[in-house]
Structures are given as C-alpha cells and as structure tokens.
Amino acid sequence: MNFTHITDVWATQWCGSDSLLRIQKQYEYLNMNTQVIPAWHSPLHVAFTACSELDIKAHNNAKKVMEIFKKNPWEIKSYALNSAPRNEKKSQENGKENHIFRLTSSFGRVFLIYWLDVLSWVCEFEWKENVTIQKLLSLWDIIPDTSSGSQFRSAEHLPIVHFLESRGDILSHVQYEDMSVSDLESMMKVTQDLNFIIAPPDEFGNGRIILSKKVLDEILTHKKVKLGGDIDKTCVVQKSLTLVEPGELSIWPSSNHFHNSQIVVANVWTRWKNGTTKTTDKDVVDLSKKLQKLVGQSWEIILK
Helix, strand or coil: CCEEEEECCCCCCCCCHHHHHHHHHHHHHCCCCEEEEECCCCHHHHHHHHHCECCHHHHHHHHHHHHHCCCCCCCCEEEEEECCCCCCHHHHHHHHHCCEEEEEECCCEEEEEECHHHHHHHHHHCCHHHEEEEEEEEECCCECCCCCCCCCHHHHCHHHHHHHHHCCCHHHCCEEEEECHHHCCCCCCCCCCCEEEEECCCCCCCEEEEEEHHHHHHHCCCCEEEECCCCCEEEEECCCHHHCCCCCCEEEECCCECCCCCEEEEEEECCCCCCCCCCCCHHHHHHHHHHHCCCCCEEEEEEC
C-alpha cells in the first residue's frame, strides 16, 4: 500500500532539503512506502494539493477499465497533511496548540492533519456535509500530547499516526474526541456573492482562482470580467484554453476539480506566442508573480 504525506517543508534540494528527508526517514523506520510532497508554505497550498482532482469523467473511465479487467476496487487512501505558518504571532501561538485531526471523507479518503486552517480547507473541498472529524489527543505513552512534545511534529508524530491508520484500527489506539464541522471557521467565502480566493499557481506560472460553480457559470455568459482588490485586472472570458489568444489576459475553467462540485477553479493567464515556449507578455508575467504572493486572499469579481 502506498501513502502520501503533503507538507509545507518545501526544499527538495540544497539548503533545507534535510528537513524533507527527515520526514521520509521516519516513514522508513516504520517500514512504510510513503511519497512526501512539498506543497509550499500556506495551509491553502497543502489542502489544495491534497484535494485537487481530475474531472469526474476521468474517474468513471478508470472505473470502467477496472471493471473490464476485473481488478479490485480502489482502496481507501490516507494522506498526512501539515502546515504551520510562522510569519504571524497568532499563527505561531495556534500552531503550538493544535492536535492532530483525523478527517474521514465519504469519498473514500482519510486525512491526518496538523493545523486548523488546513482542516477547514479540506472540509470545504471534500464537502463538509460528507466528512467526520476526530481530534486525536494522545497515543498511549508514545505521544502523550499530539499538540506538543516536538519542534518537528510533522516528521516525528504524523508518520506514527499514519502508521496506525494503515493498520485499519486507529481509533482503538488513541485517545480522541469527536468534533463537529460546525466548530470550524468556514474558510470559503466564494459561495457568497461574487467573491473569489487566490489559489496556488500551477507549474507553468498560470494564475488560478477558487470560486463557486454558480459564479463561474455566470462569468461564462460575459465577454469580460474584472478581478478586483489588489489585482485590479480585466480578463477576457473564454470557455477553454484552446480559445485563448496569445498575449491576451484571459480567464477560463481549469482542469482542477474537487469532490465538492460546487467549488471550482479558473485559470488566469494567457497562451504562448507562436515560436516561443514561454509567456513573454510582461504584464501577464508580473501579474503571475503578484498572484503567487497573494495565495489565500479573497476579493470580488466584477462582471462587465
């Protein structure tokens, strides 16, 4: 069985790469085959990486192939998620107090999470009406308190709890409390009015925003929209990347999807000019750099 650990420890080489490797080594000590993925620094980066899906058509096609070849159905997948921002005093204080949370999704996935903001995002992306949550307080005398006892809990604590999850009976080995989704602060304001949230960019530098499906459907009926707030840019509306003109700042539906089908992603970018392999439009490149610094912030979409 393969496992995934998504972390805000992001250095894959050079200085700081030892942190990522130390997480990997703890899994090796537990004899677990685990993929450790650096997702950058914010709770939204980590949750977005863990919850982003292909279109439902891709899932259905894979299911049909499994049925044709009479293969076993997809097994429950478990993810360990960690993000502990240190750039704000409040974040530091909250980070020291957070226990490990276990979120079970009706879509067949289990998330073991450090940091309440990550938990809130996962609840929204997995559709909070379809999740159950436990706060894992302690693990026998091995981890008396999952909220403290280590400066590097994502490496020392999370893999051990992940190991217990792999055994299929984690709740009989930990002290825990059931938790209500209503106890969490909703991170998503995109379902209200015409708001959007800046998502992490893709590997090509394409800007991405998170919004409600209802708002995206409304956007697609217009020729142009303006992204408000600090972005303050007007985009041409297109229904797919293939229709985007090189050098023209555009917005179009992304290939990213969530189990919560009421939340969607749109790309904000342009296409390469003929004869090039990268975007050369300075305004678009500058916007991409700006969006990378504003991940998680929310503003209004103005329809034109």
